């Protein structure tokens with residue numbers, strides 16, 4: 001795998017092109033151009049879109065500028081690994097064949113330069129999330145997706161937009177963030193005690209690298225308030241804040 005390996009998650013590209021959204025995208029495209037200029041490998045760790053649902057012959061045009069920038073990264077010969085999130089799970093061959101090199105519908109493990117990584121978007125791993133895990137099993141099931149695909153795309157996206165507007169509470173208070181972090185450390189410790197060096201996740205809208213047993217737990221932050229990405233140079237992993245002037 002080509003180094004450095006970049007990790008990004010939770011850009012939550014929105015279905016409405018407000019000025020704020022355009023500015024956010026400009027930053028993201030700056031980052032993608034940076035990846036293109038250094039070379040390496042790119043991991044997208046889920047929720048790149050706030051809502052994405054692909055049909056056999058239909059893709060959403062609101063993301064065209066992003067599709068274009070990502071396509072340039074791929075065309076530069078950079079492998080793009082996409083671990084799907086809970087907002088962008090419903091992909092088809094446009095994402096899996098045209099825009100990325102590898103797409104993962106589940107958590108995945110991979111060895112990079114002698115270090116082992118466990119990479120997950122992160123949703124569904126909290127110990128108390130029983131109801132969510134059941135909902136996830138249903139909305140990511142083949143029968144549900146088959147049925148939903150027969151709903152007209154206008155209605156599908158109207159619903160997506162409604163869900164996306166309802167779910168915009170990504171800033172949690174410190175007590176809740178700590179509770180989540182403690183629980184994720186328990187999840188990660190089971191992996192690090194069995195030889196995983198890095199457990200990488202997104203989803204929780206925190207940016208941190210934590211020692212967990214002999215390994216590390218990484219939460220990548222997001223591109224709503226943090227503008228962070230992970231980078232592994234072959235030895236060390238760090239979280240960086242994107243600085244467009246650097």
Ligand SMILES: [Mn+2]
Pocket residue numbers: 046047085086087121123202203204
């Ligand atoms: Mn998520």
